[in-house]
Amino acid sequence: MLQLSDIRNNTEELKKRLAKRSEDFADKLDSVIALDDARKEAQHRLNELQSDMNSKSKSIGDLYKEGKTKEAESIKNETTKLKESIKEIDSSLSKTEEEIRDLLVTIPNAPHESVPKGNTDQDNEIIKKSGEPREINNAVPHWDLADKYKLFDLDLGSKLTGAGFPVYLEKGAKLQRALINWFLDSAIEAGYTEVIPPLLVNGETAFATGQLPDKEGQMYEMKEDPFYLIPTAEVPITNLYRDRILVEEDFPVKMVGYTPCFRREAGSYGKDVRGLNRVHQFDKVEIVQIQHPDKSYATLDEMVSYVEGLVSKLGLTYRIARLCSGDLGFTSALTYDMEVYSVAQEKWLEVSSISNFEAFQSNRLKLRYKNRDKKNILAHTLNGSAIALPRIVAALLENNQTDQGIIIPEVLQPYTGFKTIS
RNA sequence: GGAGAGUUGGCAGAGUGGUCGAAUGCGGCGGUCUUGAAAACCGUUGUACCGUGAGGUACCGGGGGUUCGAAUCCCUCACUCUCCGCCA
Incomplete structure (x- = not known):
């Protein structure tokens, strides 16, 4: 706040x-x-x-x-x-x-001056595009490819749980692990420290990063214990630094973590939910940084380039959007979305959201640093998906389909152990 | 799940109703000494709120209570440890 x-x-x-x-x-x-x-x-x-x-x-x-x-x-x-x-x-x-x-708690973060005024994602400002999407005749959407190659099964998942809980199978399951490991290894190489946090958090934790009370109802809540399933690793990872007073030499704090994420997605049924486009449980690697207020915007740019590097190495067509005020999250001052093009669906899929929260979260976290005058100042927090898996998988399957099968990007091959899905 | 013991400042650890925001030690910072360093010695060292300031107030795991007065007594919740049970 x-x-x-x-x-x-x-x-x-x-x-x-x-x-x-x-x-x-x-x-x-x-x-x-x-x-x-x-x-x-x-x-x-x-x-x-x-x-x-x-x-x-x-x-x-x-x-x-x-x-x-x-x-x-x-x-x-x-x-x-x-x-x-x-x-x-x-x-x-x-x-x-x-x-x-x-x-x-009802007042959202103040948008950064560069945030365009607007109401919907139509008003987002595209600040970069990687080139023209590849064209494939009669491109098959990823849900049909999944059936064809037995990569994941949503019906099975709905038998076990309900709609939106995919079961990954065979090479589809291996591809998940490959992506997670490659994302983690890349982040570690970029100087992030890996953590594995709890998947359930208490109300205090959910409040500190801004999920409560703003997103009450979007998280799964436990019946017997006052815990929530995390909607993103941002929540537990950022909270690692709750109630901390850092010194300037500690900046930047860089953390990465892989977790499953759970979202009720209440009220978003009907549209854009086919296949892996919107599911209740998905895997994501998240990067989090804690930074000096003077450097947080430079860090935001750095994080955007980092994520851009990932989608680029995967060979995906992408574009970067600066979110307009209407699309900007409650806690964020400035957010960039990374979107990849999905050939069969002929649309852009958001695969990463990279935000600077300035001191908005820190204020709730009581996350400060001691400056040279020994005064305690709120630090800035940032995070970004690096990256959320389902839509990356959707785009990879659709964009890389050939008559011989689906081509696995070179960077992933050491992790999958296979070069094509056929 | 059952029984018991704990939770005090950056850390360790005293403190069982008033003189305690809290002994002492370690660590940190500043200084003396030294060519430099170490040792020794001296000083200093939590957070937040109110106040221009002097200063005041609150905080000893969280919340509530007893009392003129609570770190200290009572209730409750959370967490940690030990033992038993169950279990990957």
């Missing part, structure tokens, strides 16, 4: 940046400031009363020790009222703090 101090000090700038979002948040910012004024006043009064109480308590103790029981009793009587006032102000202060928080 946005920093209170920022809202107070840079009110107009934040209003301007937030105005790009579909909803107007100017009033909310003003309300936050007004509530914060009330909070300060209450805080001040409370402190005074507490101070009074502390000194009274101290003298009661002293008086008893000196045997002056009567005097002690008389001061004790005075504290009764004081105690009530403290309780009263304390609870009203808590209420105000809660109101501030309730308001703050």
